[in-house]
Amino acid sequence: MSAPYVDLNVHHAPKGVSDRVAYGFTKALRFCADTFFAKRYGHRAIVLETVAAVPGMVGATINHLKCLRRMCDDKGWIRTLMDEAENERMHLMTFIEVAKPTVFERLVILSVQWVFYLAFFALYLISPRTAHRVVGYFEEEAVLSYTLYLKEIDEGRSPNGPAPEIAKRYWQLPDSATLRDVVLVVRADEAHHRDVNHGFADELAGQPVDEARFAPSPPHVEGIRLVA
Numbered sequence: 001m002s003a004p005y006v007d008l009n010v011h012h013a014p015k016g017v018s019d020r021v022a023y024g025f026t027k028a029l030r031f032c033a034d035t036f037f038a039k040r041y042g043h044r045a046i047v048l049e050t051v052a053a054v055p056g057m058v059g060a061t062i063n064h065l066k067c068l069r070r071m072c073d074d075k076g077w078i079r080t081l082m083d084e085a086e087n088e089r090m091h092l093m094t095f096i097e098v099a100k101p102t103v104f105e106r107l108v109i110l111s112v113q114w115v116f117y118l119a120f121f122a123l124y125l126i127s128p129r130t131a132h133r134v135v136g137y138f139e140e141e142a143v144l145s146y147t148l149y150l151k152e153i154d155e156g157r158s159p160n161g162p163a164p165e166i167a168k169r170y171w172q173l174p175d176s177a178t179l180r181d182v183v184l185v186v187r188a189d190e191a192h193h194r195d196v197n198h199g200f201a202d203e204l205a206g207q208p209v210d211e212a213r214f215a216p217s218p219p220h221v222e223g224i225r226l227v228a
């Protein structure tokens with residue numbers, strides 16, 4: 001199968017205080033993740049995808065409430081953000097078939113969810129622009145991490161087993177698909193989130209947005225049921 005094209009070099013150069021706060025925060029978290037997981041990419045993916053699935057739902061909730069109060073149109077933001085949250089949850093359900101989190105990692109997930117949900121909710125209330133910029137930067141890092149994961153697979157340090165069933169159903173991959181094919185579509189999803197969230201931040205900053213340059217979202221089915 002042909003790999004979805006991903007521009008790996010997209011980076012939003014931080015401009016102003018809001019961008020710098022978002023970038024500094026992302027780099028600090030990257031350092032923590034690198035220290036904690038090193039090259040255990042399967043485990044890394046599981047823990048970080050439990051975090052990645054949070055901002056979309058927070059953004060959707062806050063925009064939904066705002067539109068109810070102001071009785072205004074959402075310009076499609078709510079659906080886009082909910083789709084992002086579901087897509088990230090599908091990443092989690094895919095990687096849970098590849099690696100099993102340790103008891104300690106489950107405790108980390110539990111505590112990080114409390115802290116991150118509340119912190120991101122507060123940030124989105126204070127500055128939605130900074131919040132979307134943070135997600136844009138998170139996704140730049142996610143593209144990088146999945147590129148490193150691909151390298152581990154390609155150089156034989158990480159096994160390239162068959163693709164999990166759920167991934168084949170969700171992205172409609174052929175029966176012969178492997179883990180490598182899955183990492184490729186996941187990385188393409190992250191690139192799409194990266195561009196969408198930087199786009200939202202730009203729009204909130206009053207800057208022009210060129211949606212035609214966004215990385216396309218790889219085709220996938222909506223609202224997959226895990227139990228047939």
Ligand SMILES: [Fe+2]
Pocket residue numbers: 049052087088091142190
């Ligand atoms: Fe993800």
Ligand SMILES: [Fe+2]
Pocket residue numbers: 052088139142189190193
């Ligand atoms: Fe993501």
